[in-house]
Amino acid sequence: MLRLLHTADWHLGRRFPSFPEEAQKKLSRARMEVVGRILDAARRNRVHAVLCAGDLFDDPAPAPDFWEGLAKAFHDHPTPEAPVFLVPGNHDPLTAESVWSAGHPFRGRLPAWVHVVDRDDFVFDLSPDAVLYARPCRSKAGENDLAMALPAREPGDARLRIGCVHGSTFDLPGYQTNFPIRREAGVLRGLDYLAIGDVHSFRDVTAREPVPTVYPGTPEPLSFEDSGAGKVALVALFRHGSRPRVEEEPVAFWRWLDVRCRSMNELRGLLTTPDLERHVVRLHLDLTVSLAEESELERIVRDLEGTDATHGRAGILVVDRAKLRIEAGSVDAFPDDLPPVLQDTVARLDRIRTQAVDEAEREKANRALAHLYKLVQRGDELIGGGAK
């Protein structure tokens, strides 16, 4: 039996421009850290080879931090029993300037058991009964089917033949330029397993075919849309002609949670989510709150997000307030014993709010009331601060 760990789409060096700077760092760091967990999984499962099917870097010429980091990750890991194969994908194609080129310092720093697929006719005998064929992407776009470019099985060849390329298995008609892969390529080339990469969620695109063609997905999710991400594929091949067994193994640190709160109760409930500190949370506040609720809402958000002094409950938090509406409603929420000048201020803002002719003006007055409400609640603290 031949055991493989199939992974792809590490996207080392990926930027996360939608996130705050600190969160970007966390997410970027996590992508490098998952490599260690992948190698651990390979060791734990005693695989015969680790196939990395493209897009390991987000760019063909990543910043040194990333290729040095990856080289270090390999070096830091105890020498494995299995070789690792790195295939250039469409994000990091094999070009003269790329990190994969023979002259790049990255190549010099790789351990001997890490192999870069830098030839179109790459062949590696995994064992006397198993052979790996792989082919790199040489550009970011291409219309040639790299899987179909692999050599076909010769008559009489009874070895396990494994293919490894990067590209998209398209179901759509028409002309494709993202290295299209025919569904039946594995069968047509006489392979026993076709390891591919590109799609970020775990997916076996040939569940009914005798030859599995599998996307393991990205080991560390890249977005809230990558619902099936965070895994590697463990493949067990028994003999030629027998469909291999493919299993998913989770390796991700972060779980991405896209949550929409339409009530205060839902928001309060978010705080009870287990392992919230390992979650990247995108919180859509889609509700209308009173002054008192707004104050509580901001407390909860602060609790989730953290402050300069405290860690947030959530690992990473992004708040979308586009649909958050403050409806000051009755200004009775303010204490009765406010000084007349503050009572007058509240009355003035309330008048602006109720008489506003456009939503923006009303929203502004509502917010001003909310600010005032929160300040009044902190009145003693503020007076004390002022006295100091």
Added chain:
Amino acid sequence: MKLLRLRVQNFAAIREMEIAFGPGLNVLYGPNELGKSTLAEAIRLVLLLPYTSTHYEPYVPWTGADDPFVDLTFEMEEQRIWRVQKQFGRRGSARLQESRNGQDFEDVERARRVDARLREILRWGIPEPGGMGAGKGLPSSFLATALLSTQAHVADVLEGSLHGDPTPTGKDQIAEALQAVAQDPLFLALLRAVQARRDEAYTDKGAKKTARGSVFKAAAERVNEAREEKLRLEKVVEESDAVERDLHDLAEQREGCEHDLATATENLEALRRLAAQAAARAAEEEGVRAAREEVARIQAMDQDVAAAEERVRGFAGVRSRAEQTLTDAQAAQAAAEQALTTTEETAQEALGRCDLLERAAAARAADRQVETARVAVDRQAALQAELAQLTARRDALAAERSALVVPPPASLTAFRKLATELAGARGALDVGLVMTVIPTAIIPVSVRTDGVAGSSGTIAQPLEIEANSEVEVDVANLATIRVRGGRRVAQERVQALESRWETEARPHLAAAGATDLDGLEARIAEARELEARLQSLDGDLRALQRQIADLSGAAEALEEATARSAAVRSELGETSLDALLPELDALGADPAAALRNRRQQATRDVDAARRAVQEATARATEATQKILTTLTGHASEEGRLAEIRKLREAADLPAAERALQEAVERRDAVPVPPRWVTPAEVAAAEEELERVRQTLKTLDRDLHITQGRLQQVGGAVARERLRDAIEAFDLAERHEREIETDYEAWRLLLDQMKEADAAQASNLGQALAPVIADRFQALTSRRYQSVHLTAQLGTEGVVAAGALRTPDRLSVGTREQLSTLYRLCLGEYLRTTIVLDDQLVQSDDTRMEWFRALLAEKARGFQIVVFTCRPGDYLAPEAMVRDEGEVAADSDGGLVRAIDLGRAGRPSFR
């Protein structure tokens, strides 16, 4: 504000004086007429009056040598010292300087700008000179009145208010001062917090902060970065998409082109096959056609021979009929010529008779004209006689009318009206008179009554004379006494009317020979009758003259007719007219026309005979021509028949028919192609095939190039990144909007807090009144309960025994005291100098004592300048200037300064 130094030159009675003020209470004293109020005025003028204003004139010294000059140094806040110098007058000047240490001054403004800047510094509610609300003369405002009072207007502050200020700066200054002391600690804490949040985002002037580090800048930078990245990636994706589209299009085109190539190749092969079949079939078809033409040619010869024979036979018949026609035509020609000769002879005879009858008709007409002319001559003579008769009658009537002189009939009405008026007027005089002439001696008298001469003679006894309207007594050689009835006016009217009668009517009566108006009317009627008859005669005369004119020339006509008759008769010769008359009468009413018809008929007969001859001649000529033509054609046709017979005999019809049969058999052996294809069609198909091959080659080249381009583009990678970039951009934009809204809310909150605060403080009277009232109660031993001020600081009055008492109902002394308290309060809140010019002259010792203590206390907080002639009211005896040669003396730790103005004329105090 705090006054530091004042220097005055040539200002009213002051030649030169310089004063240094202390920080607290300054008591400037001296005897009356020393110029204390003048100094107070100098302070007012240098601060308020533009140097160009003529309002300075009362302060020009009596000597008039130099214009007034004032130099004032004052401090507005710590290390903010101002110095204003004004030389008033036409050649005046102004200068404003600023200093931090009170020693080194720098010019800030000059000339007219000085006052604008001063008013900005003071904030007393006085507008910029020449600006909106600026008046003429010395400007005034509530604060100017309150802070710089004059002795003459001690209580003015109680009569004014902020309401009359031209600008709100005074009110704003007081409101700020009151606010600062009245704010709630919570409010202040919140205000500070809100202000801090607002200041994070906006400048002092309310503009968004855009400097590095500002919240808006950071958000905007993030948006810009995200936008730039998005645009960059959009471009990359666009390029990528374009290449992919090109590749897709080229692939499709190539597929289509390959299909076209297959089609073109197949088409060419089919055409070539069909073209070969068509060529073979066409060759055999040509053989058949030639054989068929030979058979037809021989068969056509037989038909030609038969036709020629038929034509020869036809010519013989035609020739026989033409000869008979010629014979008939020649006979008809001879008959027509004979008929012409006969007709010509008959016509000649008829024309001669016509000539004779025409001459007879002319003679008869001439005779009739002679007769008519003769009748006209006779008629003319008769009319001439009648004309002479009528002319004589007209002349007689005209003479008769000329003898009558009458006015126009219309004037008669006017005369009658005049007569009526005259009669009326005379009636008014007809009052009846009785005159008595009483002689004293025998006197001759002559009497006229009513214009009519009456008795005359001598009288010795009284004579009584009676008349209707007038009595005239002529006493011989002595006098004529005329008495007339009626008033003078009536008499004058009668005279006027009589005068008019004499000038207007009387001459017409005389001319017409009438005695009265009825007679005149009869004369006018007679004159009009004569005029009517004259007009009738004139009409008859004109008719006769026209008749005579119509007959003029009758004699000449008679002569001409007689001569013409004689001439015509001579043309008749020997033939008697009478013999011809019966025939002439038979011609009817118009013999000339009848004779004309007779001549025309004769001519027509001859013409008809001539035409008949011409027609007969033409028919004979035509028949001759036809015979000649027929003969020629017959001969020609016979020659052609002989020739055709010769050719036919040389041809072999059976042999030609056999050759045709053989050609048809050969042709039918070759198959008919399904479509007839030309070589041109084949050539076109060859060209099309070549064109498609070239297109395919070009497409292959383009495809190769585009595949190369594809390797350079971003493809799915770029699209993925663009998705991220769009999301980041949207997020950044949302974030920016969020920040803007949030900070706008902070700003709105701050504005509303300030407005609420200002509104709370805007009722200045409410804030100030209790303080004044407290002091006033203390001063008056609670005699007055409270002071009422309006929101604009107008003084409504004070409450005593539960009733409001207006300031004008207070005693002079109480008014002085109340106004002084009011000023002190304002000075205290504004922390500014107040000038009191002998304010408390009406106060008793007790109250002065109270005030002295109050002034000493308040002088710790702000500067008070008092001008007085009674320094003892304000200063303890030991505080007076005592040392010889000193102008001022400070006490109470420097907070009280006594200044002896009597000694201040020296160059300096120290």
